[in-house]
Amino acid sequence: MSRISDQQSSIHASGIALPIIAFGIIVIGLIYGRPFLLPLALAIFLCNIMEAMVQGFSSVKLWDFRVPRWLATLLGLATVGLGVYLIFTVLLGQVDAINATLPRYLSRFQTIAGNLTEWLGPDRSARVRSAIAGIDVMGRLPTLIASTQSMIITVLLIIAYVAFLFVEREHVGTKIAAMFSDPRQAANVSKLLEEISHSVRRYIWFKTIVSVLTGVACYAVLRFEGVDFAETWALLIFILNYIPNIGSIIAVAFPCLLALVQFDSLKPFLVLVISLTAIQVAIGSVLEPMLMGKGLNMSPFAIILSLSFWGLIWGIVGMFLSVPILVIIMIVCAHVPSWRWIAVALSRDGSVTA
Incomplete structure (x- = not known):
């Protein structure tokens, strides 16, 4: 009796170990x-x-x-x-415009750095200056x-x-x-591939619409405040908006930091932080869930996990591809009965159709 229980325990342990080993091999293969x-x-x-x-x-x-x-x-x-x-x-x-404004930016940056070093004290300011001097650009x-x-x-x-x-x-x-010799099996595979392509294309369209609206709205604010290179920042906001969650934060941070160097007061910086954040929240938290949630039915937590995983594996490009890859995983798992639970876990409300 004990021998049978030991065999069952070993089978159960191997059933757990094999997926873990397979996952580790896949991750290593993705990295190398x-x-x-x-x-x-x-x-x-x-x-x-x-x-x-x-x-x-x-x-x-x-x-x-x-x-x-x-x-x-x-x-x-x-x-x-x-x-x-x-x-x-x-x-x-805008290359010529950047070259023309660069001396003014450097002068303003030196002023900010001087004020910062005075606030930090002599010891820490010396460390900051030595760190800046140690940067070997050439x-x-x-x-x-x-x-x-x-x-x-x-x-x-x-x-x-x-x-x-x-x-x-x-x-x-x-x-x-x-x-495939079986026409029915070939038809199922073709249908699966078409569903994957359709869902990925739907995500691309939805995300493009959201990114265009975000870029245009942010461009209007940047232009109204007189921020330099508003077209470039709007284009950057449009591109970074394809990265879920983190991209919108980075897109807001860059033009706001430029405002600190460009203007002599903090008012434009504060206006940009409030207005650009409000645009990102309004479009990203209201419009985008209305489109993405009903169209793809993906869990926001699963999106964050996918973003973190693929960003760790493939960097910034992996972040761009994280949601399309998650869509593919959900659809494939929904069509395999033994993997269906994965699709349910990745979905927003547990509703999965195969």
Whole structure:
């Protein structure tokens, strides 16, 4: 009897240990496979954005004319190209303005640093000055150049991935049908992949709408207060808003810190902190849950966990991809009976449909 109980205990222990070991292997693979997996994940994400645009243009109907797919594809590529052009135009167009205002910023920063050192006392101010003097900008320049070259190579690789993935989408259904001898199983797999793509595209649309509204509202406030480079800060707010929770905090912090250096009084700083925070809270806490909660039914706590995990594994890019990856995990787990409890735990109200 004791032997049977020992066998049952060992089986139970192995049943617990195997998932833990498998999870550890997956995490190690995600960390060490980052140079390969991260560009591929970004390419899949961008490919879904392109497909969402193509489907959006394809759904346009004027009387009896419906936009064909080839024309919708060209319009989608033109939209992406226009967006990239506008981004680089905004950023490069303000280089001269940055060079012109940099001496004033440095002078203002030295004044603030002097006031801060007086408040800290002679000992601590000496430590601050020595720490600032110890920053070797020229010594880090080769590392910065190398990282820039690596980033350019990664961007070119992502573009190549997106191009080939977009072409391969036409043959996905044929490949799935050839993989499975059972037509019903092939249909289920195709339906699962389509549901994943549809949910990811829905998240992208919702988040884009929220980010555009947030960026425009913040731009109006920044322009009204006379903050320098309002266009750049609005663009940064739009981009960072794709990072759940943390992105909005960072987006508010940067222009507010600039206001401390740009203006001689604290009034613009306080106005920006209050107004930009109010915009983020109003849109992020009212409008976004109305769209995201009903559309994706994800638990806010699960979103935070996913943000922390993927940010730890893949950094800032992992934070951008955290919610789409969570959507994929939820849908896959909802379709596997033994994993359904995971989808229920990740959902907002426990309602999961497979």
